């Protein structure tokens with residue numbers, strides 16, 4: 001428990017809201033430390049999904065009947081909630097998608113295809129998730145454009161000087177992660193955006209690992225696009241958000257064609273709907289959107305500033321505890337970090353660590369974390385990663401440490 005801004009976050013109480021966390025795994029209490037992969041869902045989200053399917057299920061925007069009106073109202077209210085959650089200027093700037101991956105692909109396929117040509121450059125960083133690499137690579141290949149990569153330091157900080165030097169007359173877009181899923185680095189997004197905007201270059205921020213852990217204000221950041229996934233912010237899978245500056249979204253061609261994204265259709269010509277509907281072809285994940293609404297309501301109630309302060313303290317506790325284990329090396333020791341503890345241990349493969357920890361009921365992730373170029377940069381094939389959420393406690397860290405010591409004993 002910590003006190004911050006005169007408020008207290010009681011994680012032990014918070015975790016009572018999450019049914020999954022109450023169970024035992026391999027006859028041990030579950031210690032869930034794989035939150036960067038996906039977060040658990042509070043009862044409020046589960047109940048909301050139940051209520052939607054039990055009482056409100058209908059297609060949106062099409063019916064005059066009561067259920068359709070209720071479903072449409074719930075869907076529209078969720079858009080408003082998301083707008084306030086990230087402080088967008090307008091609900092029209094919130095596009096519902098499948099997740100961060102689809103949000104980035106949408107921008108690559110529409111903004112990218114219509115503005116980037118042969119010889120142009122897209123700037124990303126060495127710490128990007130594959131979902132913020134591959135769409136740009138595909139675009140560059142199609143257009144004869146060039147992917148430029150900002151290097152990181154050994155501790156996992158983005159090299160801002162090198163970034164500034166990479167920005168040139170052919171730079172058309174910067175796409176960078178807010179928080180690294182593999183290192184925990186919190187990037188200096190404001191500075192990254194300022195340097196790009198000085199040269200008239202728009203910036204997409206991959207916020208998949210940020211929104212559940214800190215207050216995000218897209219207007220204060222000044223970003224042009226911001227992408228995140230519902231399932232990493234205590235909401236359902238299969239739903240996510242693309243924030244886009246209205247003027248950019250308006251100028252972009254549609255992503256997919258179909259129902260709901262049109263104003264009128266004839267065989268000769270289609271007029272597209274206004275934003276954001278222009279980018280939401282077909283029946284969307286209505287239940288997912290409604291569930292995301294409940295998740296954001298829940299998290300906002302807890303309070304992002306309290307979450308950030310609490311996780312900061314827990315990260316410090318975890319960093320200190322892991323640093324005391326002989327032969328364990330933390331990968332990702334940036335100045336500003338969110339709750340990611342990535343590590344390698346002499347002579348033990350991360351997958352073996354993960355398997356032994358699982359026997360103790362401790363759920364972590366082992367692998368390349370969809371960051372193969374980053375692993376190559378770090379000179380490791382994989383890492384073990386414990387990732388925190390606001391329901392984790394010091395007891396979870398203690399269980400992690402004790403289980404790692406067991407793993408070391410097995411391999412000694």
Ligand SMILES: Cc1ncc(COP(=O)(O)O)c(C=O)c1O
Pocket residue numbers: 036037098099100101102129131132177179180181206208209229370
């Ligand atoms: C930094 C980052 N970006 C993007 C993604 C992709 O998210 P999703 O698979 O939900 O689309 C992830 C998922 O792990 C991530 O960590």
